[in-house]
Amino acid sequence: MERIEAIKTIVESLKIELVICNIGFPSRELYQVKDSSTNFYMLGSMGMASSIGLGLAMAQKRKVVVFDGDGSVLMNLGSLVTIYNQKPENLILVVLDNECYGSTGSQCTYASTVDLSKVADAVGFQEKFFFSDDIDFQPVLNAEGPVFVHVKVKPGNADVPVIPMKPDEIKERFIKEVQEK
Amino acid sequence: MESSQAVYEALKEVGINFIVSLPCVNLGKVMELVECDPEIIHVPVTREEEGFGICAGAYLGGKKPAILMQNSGLGNSVNVLASLYELYHLPILMVMSHRGTEGEFMNAQVPMGKATPRVLEALEIPYYNPKTPEDAFEVIKNAWNQAQSNGTPVGILLDISYW
Ligand SMILES: Cc1ncc(C[n+]2csc(CCOP(=O)(O)OP(=O)(O)O)c2C)c(N)n1
């Protein structure tokens, strides 16, 4: 399964959930698969996806799904500790783990030798899911957060264009979606 | 007005209701006041950069965010301030204990203390340097309004002599 397939399968099971999507190809692939006012696309700040997701989950009631990457999680490992301690019931952290920095040319990350599921275990996450071939996301949506979802995907980026929206447009559309519903 | 109380009262006055923090010895009392306030969500963080990420999400969710940190934390947060806050025009109030200023007893604090104003300038983040609690109370109130209307972080540098 490539990253874009994983993203596609997961977003097909989403309805009103809010999505924070990691910088680079993950956001471009999500935009291509299904653009929506419930999506916030990151264009910078590598590592911050899970943190933005945590703040959003704590600020309002709707469910928040974060699409993060192995390299980005490794850049901000402390975030797992903070999420565990704050215990947001409405937060689902999906780590799309291709064992590499996919967006910059698939250089290896240490996720090939360090199992991120075990890291989540050690931190204390109660709700954990692991997928590598198929994804059944419904049980994830039914679980009480914080939920850690580890998805092993093959390296590689889909041939998708850059997101044509400006940062302010992404933000304003998203805020409207969050705050007016 | 007492120095920590002035900071806290100003945050309350403008309706700050989401605060992340990483301690500095000088911020201890403000952090206690914040922690005890049921109207404020307080999130201790493991690194200031992470705190900025959390506050950005909280703002998208409708909160008025602030960070309490030592000026060293600015160094830990340069990229998130540029490639998240400046890029998307997000507001946040940055209350910083400014170590390495006049009266500092630890030489180790001096290099980052000296760099701090210039790092803020490089990031084009407006900042203020109130000297007294009365001054801080007014400045912090106006700073949040500036942050919100211009979509920018605004810094408050509280020197050693402030406390
Ligand atoms: C602070 C910082 N360092 C490096 C980069 C360059 N960069 C952009 S995306 C990326 C890879 C992210 O890897 P991962 O989180 O595993 O996501 P993937 O692309 O593999 O899905 C890198 C290194 C950056 N944007 N910011």
Ligand SMILES: [Mg+2]
């Ligand atoms: Mg990766």
